[in-house]
Amino acid sequence: MGCLRVTALMGAMAVIAWSGTGLAADLSDSYFAAPVATPYEVGSNWYLRGDIGYKWYTDPSASFGVKGYGNMKDESLAPTGLAGGGFGYRFNDSFRSDVTIDYEWDSQFKGKLICPNPCTGKKGNEYSKEYADIAAWSGLVNAYWDFNFGGEGLGGIIPYVGAGIGVSNLATSHVKYVNPNGTTGKWKGSSTTNLAWAVMAGVSIPIDTNWLIDLNYRYVDLGNAQSGKTLPQYGNKRIKYDDITASEVRIGFRYMLN
8 A cells, every 4th residue: 555655646746747847838938938029109100280481572463454554563572471380191201291271471562553644744654652461371282202311319300392282362451552642542452262382392300209390491372362342433343463472481390199
């Protein structure tokens, strides 16, 4: 009987030892294996943007399409400021696109309109002084090509070029004139919706994994503007302000969303 107990005990110990070896192997595989690095993405491909800027206009073409008046001369639009914002998506390291909405503060138009002879009775041509304030909204869909050279931080400046297309709304107000004899008058304002487009070039400067500063130049064509109706004796025709284009210098930011 004693031998039988010893034999049984030794068999049980052998089974336990074999089980422990298997368990240790399982534990080694499950708990002591080297951890596998998990890729971690900082931010998503979506981003928000905001911009402020300064713009100056090329000289527009203005006219009053009534016999004896016609095209103005010495037209100009004063420089003004702008602010805008939008959201976009980065498809890869080189290509991104965004939708932007911009507002520009009023710019004062000045021009001279011939006063049909006889005007005040003086010899030679005489002109009234024409004024108007023109404000603009624009909404564009833009596409950009980033020249990403792989730098990081402030040293990782990313040049880019881009183009956009969309719509603009130009609103006139404070439309008035001063005649050569000193009399004055005014017309109502009006708003006009146009096709708009832009081309731009700039640099993006990464600040950290989410924020970038954006410095850029943009040339934009906003279309045409017009005054409200004038008088029945003029066929209620409007004053036209055509070829409204501008250059802009802008500074802004982009924030990559998490």
